[in-house]
Amino acid sequence: MTQSSSERVEKWSVFELALRGPSDGNPYRDYPLKAVFRYGGREVTVDGFYDGEGTYRVRFMPDREGVWSYHTASPAEQLDGVAGSFECAPASEGNRGPVRVRDAYHFAHEDGTPYHPFGTTCYAWIHLDEGMQEETLRTLAGKRFNKLRMCVFPKHYAFNSADPDSYPFAERADGGFDFDRFDPRFFAKLERRILELQKLGIETDLILFHPYDNGRWGFDRMSADTDEFYLRYLIARIASIRSVWWSLANEYDFMEEKTTADWDRLFRVVQEADPYGHLRSIHNGTRMYDHGSVRFYDHAKPWVTHLSVQHWDVTLPPIWHRQYRKPIVIDECCYEGNLPQRWGNITAEEMTRRFWDSAARGAYCTHGETYADPKDDIWWAKGGKLHGQSPERIAFLRDILEDAPAGIEPIPEIYDVPTIGVEGEYYLQYFGIHRPCWREIPLPEDAAYKAEIIDTWEMTIREVEGTLSGPSRLELPDKVYQAVRIRKLAES
Numbered sequence: 001m002t003q004s005s006s007e008r009v010e011k012w013s014v015f016e017l018a019l020r021g022p023s024d025g026n027p028y029r030d031y032p033l034k035a036v037f038r039y040g041g042r043e044v045t046v047d048g049f050y051d052g053e054g055t056y057r058v059r060f061m062p063d064r065e066g067v068w069s070y071h072t073a074s075p076a077e078q079l080d081g082v083a084g085s086f087e088c089a090p091a092s093e094g095n096r097g098p099v100r101v102r103d104a105y106h107f108a109h110e111d112g113t114p115y116h117p118f119g120t121t122c123y124a125w126i127h128l129d130e131g132m133q134e135e136t137l138r139t140l141a142g143k144r145f146n147k148l149r150m151c152v153f154p155k156h157y158a159f160n161s162a163d164p165d166s167y168p169f170a171e172r173a174d175g176g177f178d179f180d181r182f183d184p185r186f187f188a189k190l191e192r193r194i195l196e197l198q199k200l201g202i203e204t205d206l207i208l209f210h211p212y213d214n215g216r217w218g219f220d221r222m223s224a225d226t227d228e229f230y231l232r233y234l235i236a237r238i239a240s241i242r243s244v245w246w247s248l249a250n251e252y253d254f255m256e257e258k259t260t261a262d263w264d265r266l267f268r269v270v271q272e273a274d275p276y277g278h279l280r281s282i283h284n285g286t287r288m289y290d291h292g293s294v295r296f297y298d299h300a301k302p303w304v305t306h307l308s309v310q311h312w313d314v315t316l317p318p319i320w321h322r323q324y325r326k327p328i329v330i331d332e333c334c335y336e337g338n339l340p341q342r343w344g345n346i347t348a349e350e351m352t353r354r355f356w357d358s359a360a361r362g363a364y365c366t367h368g369e370t371y372a373d374p375k376d377d378i379w380w381a382k383g384g385k386l387h388g389q390s391p392e393r394i395a396f397l398r399d400i401l402e403d404a405p406a407g408i409e410p411i412p413e414i415y416d417v418p419t420i421g422v423e424g425e426y427y428l429q430y431f432g433i434h435r436p437c438w439r440e441i442p443l444p445e446d447a448a449y450k451a452e453i454i455d456t457w458e459m460t461i462r463e464v465e466g467t468l469s470g471p472s473r474l475e476l477p478d479k480v481y482q483a484v485r486i487r488k489l490a491e492s
Contacts, residue, residue, distance in 0.1 A: 011091040012098065012242045015060045021078045023054040028181050031076040033058065039068045044275050047236040052184040059240040061276055062088040098242045098278060099203055101305050104325045105362050105409055114406050117329055118398045119147030119205065121368035125383035126193050127154040127164035136383030140200055144395035147203045149331060149366060153219040157212040160381040168230065179226045187237050198243040205245045211254040221257045228269050235273040244278050246270050247308055251285035253295045267303040281308035283331055299324045314354045317363035318412065328363035335380055336388040337370030344370035348389035349457060353432055353481060355394050356456050359401060360418030360430035362410040367394055396459045404428065427486040437478040445470035447488050454483040
């Protein structure tokens with residue numbers, strides 16, 4: 001069966017093939033569907049999925065411009081042997097492709113554009129009512145966050161216990177779940193929200209499992225077969241969206257039903273099922289184990305692309321980097337707010353400091369907000385509105401890093417202050433809670449430099465008069481939260 005197509009899909013966007021097929025039995029399991037997409041000598045095999053009411057879909061993200069052909073395979077006659085083609089057009093402005101690991105410290109879009117993750121956290125926002133979800137999107141549209149951590153499954157946790165309007169799995173008449181069938185309405189909502197975030201320039205760091213079930217739904221203790229069934233269906237549906245990252249779990253070590261071998265297996269399932277190689281991580285809890293440390297998954301394993309860390313001490317990235325040699329995102333460093341819980345009551349000043357301290361050590365940080373609310377409408381859990389003072393200061397840091405030269409890295413050998421830069425060209429130092437009235441900066445003697453004093457809280461940049469060369473004394477404001485930026489002057 002051949003289908004002609006004049007459809008044009010831009011590079012790194014989604015081509016979708018919709019087919020009619022059998023709806024008897026259990027179409028989610030009984031009628032597997034695959035398609036092979038070809039361009040020149042390149043072949044990409046993707047899984048299709050059942051979308052309810054007799055409709056099957058195959059989604060594909062092309063990464064080469066030109067004409068792609070495709071051919072389907074399935075035990076169902078209506079779905080087997082469907083062939084056709086489509087044209088992949090150039091990417092439009094703002095479409096830079098998926099985010100990849102560029103090197104041991106950095107990320108970049110597939111077109112080579114550097115990507116610095118400045119994320120926030122709204123774990124269960126898609127499980128709230130439509131009005132709250134729309135308010136969340138409006139809030140994000142007015143901020144500068146470019147990554148959002150969120151869960152697939154609903155959460156039963158502090159300040160958040162409402163029932164969502166739909167679930168990943170179909171509900172049974174007795175109130176339980178049919179773990180052999182999905183609810184396409186839920187996944188359509190998930191896809192729509194991810195695409196809406198993408199339009200805002202926000203990557204979706206999607207948390208695939210979490211421990212906050214409290215015996216309510218059973219999503220945290222499904223069988224190994226059901227875990228894999230769920231992952232393959234989810235990936236078939238949304239892996240073609242360029243802005244997706246996979247976070248295997250939030251606080252994985254709190255899910256006591258799963259062993260390290262289970263997480264290894266699930267990582268391999270995700271890696272095998274995703275033909276596009278989206279970023280993959282796993283997030284630890286803060287329970288203390290031997291020697292008073294938290295328990296990390298072994299991030300050296302080849303299926304882990306970067307570190308997603310929970311830790312309150314943002315001075316530790318150099319240690320983790322020496323161990324794993326992969327980019328680090330401290331996705332949970334505590335939250336700006338005033339909740340009774342230790343993790344939910346740091347100040348805006350402290351949240352801002354942790355972002356700067358992380359950056360000055362070659363890592364990244366993620367925001368969250370937890371201000372008490374009479375309706376428990378708390379950003380970290382539900383989205384809605386932001387009330388804190390750190391987001392605009394985080395955006396200020398983002399501007400500074402995006403203005404820095406590509407390839408900035410920690411420079412620990414010379415400076416006793418956290419410093420990133422390109423040796424001899426660019427230096428960015430952060431003093432944090434320290435407040436020296438002056439510092440001697442050991443610059444190279446064969447070039448001239450301009451220095452700027454950055455007040456990271458007031459968001460001001462003051463140029464220092466004159467130029468610097470060789471060991472130079474730099475007068476500082478004698479106040480906390482100051483940074484220094486030094487740039488080499490172009491030779492005349």
